[in-house]
Amino acid sequence: MPLDQIEPAPRFACPDWWEKLQRGETPMADVPVNDDRAARALAFFNRLRLPDVPGNPRLADACGPWFKDILIVFLASEDPETKERLVWELLCAVPKKSSKSTYSAALGITALYMEETPNGQMLLIGPSQNISARCFDQAQAMIELDDDLVQIFHVQDHLKKITRKKTKTVLEVKTFDTGIITGEIPILTIIDEVHELGKKAKAAKVMQQIRGGGITQTGGQLLMITTQSDERPAGIWKSEIAKARRIRDGEAGPKPIMLPVLYEFPIELQKDEMFWRDVKNWHYVLPNLGWSINLDRLEADYVNNGSVDKEKEQIWVSQHLNIEIGIGLKNDRWTGADFWEGAVHGLTFGELLERSEVITAGIDPGGQDDLLSFSLIGRNRDTGAWMHWAKHYADFIVLERRKSIAPELADFEKDGDLLMVHDLEEEAYSDIAKMCAEVRDLGLFPEENGIGIDGAGKAANLAVDALEEEDFDAAKHLQAISQGYRLNNIAATVAVKLKGGSFLHSGQEIMSWCVENTKMYQRANAEYPSKEESGGGKIDGTMSLLDAAELMSWHPKAAPRVDFDGFLAKPVMVV
Structure with missing residues (x-):
């Protein structure tokens, strides 16, 4: 095909990102820049000194090339025809100890120096007071190390502000909070450790305020730089990393405004424990190796601290190798979790009714600060496969009593698989x-x-x-399912069926979350799911599934059918 007939890739798509990582290159799309502006930004950035390293080396020699690539493209991107800025947002995911906070502070000072807008405002935001203070301390110390910069900038330590004297434009260091951010109209915002925002219930609202303020400015930009989350991604972090991956993979439309720079292994390699446990593969996602990271020391930390048990290893690899929790590590979770993602059938409640010859249900009752889960398992009339669908409920009070999972619950509510109610008895159980x-x-x-x-x-x-x-005879239709070690057999049965492809489910995110949270307790020769072992992670969906599966394992036959206008006469697709 002639070159002029080849359809261009969507903006910021980088289909060869893994090949770039293997070659030691920055995993981002090629973006045109204004050469003069790029040279100016790099020259200023390079003169800054590291304040917490012996000898205070200049960033010209003490910063990895990867961040200089980010600096240039973020501050100097330009459409060669329209001369308009191309990169309005940038999300960089990079492992811990890559000097990202220090480099981000240096980028903030560089942007402040280059900005000619008078009386403007820039924000350098951390998710906590400690992280915010760290960013400001680094920026302040860099300025104090250079007598010329002391003349250019006015530092107000007590206000956490740095002002460029010529333009009166201010770089303020703040903590991420709805009250603090409200009303700000930033020219530029840098958010450090954006993954932490996934744990904050109102993070989406604050992000909208930041982005909304930037729209009103000629240069409102947003830089997010972070490690991977040490918990399963949720809330704003879940949506931002998913969006970044879609853009990188060319699946987010022709003209996105976010440039993704993600130091991570492909999903299939994140699932391969043999691959990422091999130290020889670590350098692919460690762009600051040789600057702030020493491989021998990192390996020693993994051996002595990170690998002592499954839980610690999960957290360690999420922070140091950007392995996403929920993807890259098998631990003491239920064996069925290993095969869950490969068993999706995607049927709705109505389609499950349509294709089943018999159905059993499971209810895991919930209190006011818990989830109430309802599962249906249908046996496919053509294949005999078990098909699962679920619905979940929670009292609004759970958002206050279980703040740590509030972002996840908000996501599931948006999916339509969780119904928040004011009265479990009147709304949830009735439904x-x-x-x-x-x-x-x-x-x-x-x-x-x-x-x-x-x-x-x-x-x-x-x-x-x-x-x-609803005219059920409780004594006839309800069956109490013994819990604890008595669930050993059915948990093992469902796991085998998941692996073999004879247990399929509807692909609901809330069920994936419950399954991922399900930890197993060992008692003698029995291994069974335990809410106590699972800690704060909710497993109610798994428990209702097992209750329904226990009854399906009894090989039930459906009661005589009633007439309902040919509902089953419609053509169906065999699962």
């Missing part, structure tokens, strides 16, 4: 009972023992009451 009645009226429940439930606690009584409102 579950109505769905059970629909299954029953289609003749898809067994005549007996079609609904499994953890029988412990007052919450089970609420389920009984709601089902009896």
Whole structure:
């Protein structure tokens, strides 16, 4: 095909990013820059000195080339035809100890020096007071090491402000918070450790304020630089890293404004523990190796601290190798989690009804500060495969009592798989009972023992009451499912079926989260899922799944069907 007929790649797409990492290059798209502006920015940046290293070396010699690439493209990108800026946002994910906070402070000073807008405002934001203070201390110390810069900038330590005397434009160091950010109109914003924002319930609102303020300016830019999260990505971090990957892979439209620079292994290699445990492969994602990172010391830290147990290793590799939690490490979680992502069928509630010859249900009752989970498992009438679908509920009070998981819950609510309610009894259990009645009226429940439930606690009584409102005979239709070690067999059965492809699920993110959180407890020869072992991670979806699966393992037959206008006569696709 002639070159003039080849469709150009979307802006900022970098399909060869892994090859670039293997060659030691910065994993980002080629972006045109204004050469004069680039040279000016680099010259100023290079003269800055590291304040916390013996001899205070200049960044010309003490900064990895990767960050200078970021500096140039962020401050000097330019469309060669329109002369307009191209890079309005940049997300860089880089492992811990890569001097990203120090380099970001230096970039902030460089941007302040180059900005000619009078009385403007720039923000250097950290997720906590300690991180914010660290950024300011580095910036202040760099200025104090250079007598010429002391004449150019006015530093106000007590206000955490640095002002360029000529333009009166200010670089302020702040902590990420809704009250502090409200009303700001930044020319440039730098956010350090943006992954921490995934743990803040109102982070999306603050980010919108930052981006909204930048729109009103001729040069409103946003730089986000971070390590990977030490927890499963959630909230704003989950959405930002997903967007960056789509842009990098050319799947985000023709003209994105964010340039992604992601130091990470491909997903398939993040799942390969033999690959990333091999020290010879670490250098691919360590761009500051030889500057701030010593490979021998890093390996010693891994051996002595990072690899002592599965939990510590998971956190260590997320921080030092950018391995995403939930992808790259098998631990003491349920074996079925290893095969969960490969078992998606994508059916909705209605499609599950349509394709099943018999259905069983499971309810894991929840209190006010817990999740209430409802699972259905249908046996495919053509293949015999088990098919799973779930719905979850939570009282609004959980957002206050379980603030650590509030961002995840907000994501699941947006997906439509979690319903936040004000009254579990009136809204959640009533909704579950109505769905059970629909299954029953289609003749898809067994005549007996079609609904499994953890029988412990007052919450089970609420389920009984709601089902009896829909004319269920609790003694006939409900079956208490023994918990603890008695779940050993069904947990193992579902894991085997997941691996073999005879257990399929609807691909709901909330279920993936529950499955990933499910830790196993060892008792004698039995290994079973335990809420206590799983700590703060919710596993309610897994437990309701196992309750339904236990009843399906009894080889039930559906009760006689009722007429319902040819519902099953519609053509169906075999799973």
